[in-house]
Amino acid sequence: xxxxxxxxxxxxxxCFNQAKSSENNLVFHGAYAFESFVGQKTGAVYVxxxxxxxxxxxxxxxxxxxxxxxxxxxxxxxxxxxKMRRIDKLIIKAKEQQxxxxxxxxxxxxxxxxxxxxxxxxxxxxxxxxxxxxxVKVMVLNxxxxxxxxx
Numbered sequence: 001x002x003x004x005x006x007x008x009x010x011x012x013x014x015c016f017n018q019a020k021s022s023e024n025n026l027v028f029h030g031a032y033a034f035e036s037f038v039g040q041k042t043g044a045v046y047v048x049x050x051x052x053x054x055x056x057x058x059x060x061x062x063x064x065x066x067x068x069x070x071x072x073x074x075x076x077x078x079x080x081x082x083k084m085r086r087i088d089k090l091i092i093k094a095k096e097q098q099x100x101x102x103x104x105x106x107x108x109x110x111x112x113x114x115x116x117x118x119x120x121x122x123x124x125x126x127x128x129x130x131x132x133x134x135x136v137k138v139m140v141l142n143x144x145x146x147x148x149x150x151x
């Protein structure tokens with residue numbers, strides 16, 4: 001019984017510390033892109049962002065070593081036409097989340113300088129509030145999986 005108390009105590013400490021650390025930052029989860037083909041110059045990245053803080057955050061710019069330009073884009077459907085527009089600054093409000101997904105908001109990679117291969121990864125740098133740099137790992141998935149994400 002005494003060992004059980006120690007295990008319970010350690011479990012509580014670990015859970016408390018994880019919850020505490022996630023309350024003090026912007027969390028990026030599950031970033032992925034689909035593999036590209038030879039010569040492809042654009043790609044898209046999808047990620048979920050959770051703001052567990054009491055403050056709003058502004059994503060003011062993005063960059064990556066694999067693309068000459070990285071932008072946030074939003075898809076909209078109007079008058080039977082799908083349109084894409086650039087978002088210059090994205091506000092992630094306190095205690096809210098933002099989901100980048102196929103057919104919706106996404107991160108556009110333009111001027112790809114290397115082929116994205118299934119199972120590899122790369123990084124995107126997010127400039128937040130003009131002074132915080134957040135480096136996010138992006139996993140590259142097989143392009144056949146794309147059929148499961150887009151209708």
